[in-house]
Amino acid sequence: MITFYPGPSKVYPEVQHYVNETFDSGVISANHRSEAFMKMLEETISGLKSKLNVPADYEVYFVSSATECWEIIAQSLISEGSLHIYNGAFGEKWMEYTQKLTGSARSLPFELNEESEIGKVTSSANEVICLTHNETSNGTVISDQVLNALRARTDNIIAIDATSSMAGVVLPWESCDVWYGSVQKCFGLPAGMGVMIVSPKAVARAIEIGENAHYNSLLFIRDNFIKFQTPYTPNTLGIYLLGKVMQQVASIREVSDETKKRAAEWYSFLADNGYQALVQNEAVRSDTVIAVRETRERIAELKKAAKQAGIVLGNGYGKEKETSFRIANFPAITQDEIDILKQFLVSMTSQ
Known part of the structure; x- marks a missing residue:
């Protein structure tokens, strides 16, 4: 089919060969504190940043899914509340889940054929502004111009769901502070891993809030990733395959x-x-x-x-x-x- x-969606056919490679190399069985794993993780992150042109000072973490990023953001970056700007089902789901966790999520919906009206954005100083870059449910996108205008307008943390656009199109990384997605779309990989890309500003906010009570608290994740380790036993196969695909793609x-x-x-x-x-x-x-x-x-x-x-x-x-x-x-x-x-x-x- x-x-x-x-x-x-479709997985790159080369992935079948890469899966076999993991068995031959032994890395698939490596302890996630071992030198072999740490070297592989470092190479995968380096390759991703190079091929996707991620700013050098942005940090890359791997988690279970894009959906898990909703939880990480709610726990570790939202202190006062969040403003969710959306026109489709996935942006709305993000808002609803955040509301369950924080009780302080606000909505600014817009219509299918409208551009997100940044002029209507009014946000208090510590609210996290949340947008869906490419709304998978209805085939819409927020343009770079809109994101850049929002960045020029506010100093708030801006978080963006790029699940169905990351690795498929050029992204204006510096217009937002947290980008996240999953590998089963434009990365051409099997489902089962999320990618989270975080600016120095977002790291500073996480440190200021100091939330470290969960296995997937951003600070706990970061403490491990800066040593090229993970806070919990990771999807080693997924990380390896991502690294190989990043070598392969243009x-x-x-x-x-x-x-x-x-x-x-x-x-x-x-x-x-x-x-x-x-x-x-x-x-x-x-x-x-x-x-x-x-x-x-x-x-x-x-x-x-x-x-x-x-x-x-x-x-x-x-x-x-x-x-x-x-x-x-x-x-x-x-x-x-x-x-x-x-x-x-x-x-x-x-x-």
Whole structure:
């Protein structure tokens, strides 16, 4: 099956070889305090920072998932409260979970085709501002211009969910203080690990708050990672595979250019062949998750026929669950596979 599901999505085929390598090297069985593990972790972090062009003074931690980052941020960085700016299901879920933990999460929702209105942001000094860079549920994105404008406007800690865009497009790292994502999307890896990238400013805030009561407190995680260790037995295989994929892929600038080129071709193709993009405002369309509007009946027909043709389309999600399907535009997906899906979609226009 060729999968275009937007996460977990297609894994780079080379990963099969890398898995075998871990057995041959012995690192998969190494103690996470051992020299072999520490060297591997250091190399993986170095490779990620180099390929994704992460600022030298930002720190990289590996956790269980992007979802766990909601908890880490709530525990270790929120002292007064948080402001959540979102237009989709995952941004809303982040807000709801934070509210359960802190009781002090505020919402600033906006509509599907709107740009996030930074001019409406009013936040007290110690509130953490939380945004979803690429809303996987509906195929929207917050532009670099909006994030840079927010950074210029406030000195608050800014945390951003980049789950379906990290490693797929260039990110404006210095506009935000905490970036996080998972490896099962643009990284082209099996699910089971999250990546958290933290600015010196966020580290300073964590030290100021001093929260260290949990196994996944940011300070406890950091104390270990600066020694190239982990606070708990990690996903050693996932870390090793990430390191190998970072060696394999091109620089993020090259990857991003290809992602954006393919996205533009996708949106043009859809318009030319009678399909309607869910997001009508081109300024807020995602480059990595292409959402397509259809009727419930037509979606069921498309998905059934696609499955018979050996293709997996992504379900709709959240408010658009019944009226859309989604197409992953992640780097591990090849042009040949994209062409097969396009041919299928063309064939379905006459049915």
